[in-house]
Amino acid sequence: MSSIESNQLLLAAAAAAEDKKAEEIRILALDPAESGLADYFLICNGTNDRQNVAISDEIEIRLKREFGVYPNAVEGRRQSEWILMDYVDFIVHVFSPEKRAFYGLERLRKSATTLSVDDINADLKAQIAATRKISAKAAKKTAPKKAVKSSAVKKSVKRAKAKPTKKLVTSKTTKKKK
Template structure:
């Protein structure tokens, strides 16, 4: 896997969209891609995803890992929170995927914390709608 230093931010954006689409395929909700590269110099994108139960959190995590491995051979540098599965963080160096239970996402409110970060446009319709139409 290439390091963050050898990847462009457009690669990170593409990988973030792949992760978002994988999450949508497993019924992830309220999916957001935040471009945080100008705020956090070591990460280009956050992908935020909500799930309704811990089983769905784990399913989304598995699907995101599989999709990125198939896309470009990526494997996470670290996975945190899988035991509780209320908030799982997948660290792919330039892209960090957060999969939350709805209540956990509301409590920590990363959307508000990173409100200054631009959102990457993933099309006119939500990722989940694009995935369903395939």
């Protein structure tokens, strides 16, 4: 299961690709036993090389601006037929239509399940709710309890209230009276 932050990053990357009119946006949840690479693939394509660069630039800029996250590696930006952006928990693939059909990552990753943005949003909400429950339980356990005064402290407080205070007479007060 991926973290809340990685799901938020993935959703922001998908939204950035959609804003730049990427086509056929797919999110593949990879099988952890089969792939040690990442949790997800975000796969999309543009209609031409310039659009591919614009899509990858928008994803990179948005994740930098909103989360302060940079990709670990970016490959293929010069040729712009297949741009790969590695964000550790997920990998973004921006293809030209021809290269996407040729390489067919969806075919290669048959064990991966295709997810929609709604599926990831639901998973994110469930993770946040679970985190809130856990933090609420932890807060109850660590909440300070009422201080219980010892019997000696209680007795000394009672004595202080019971005894009237005597006013001290000093030499200055006696001189003023004359």
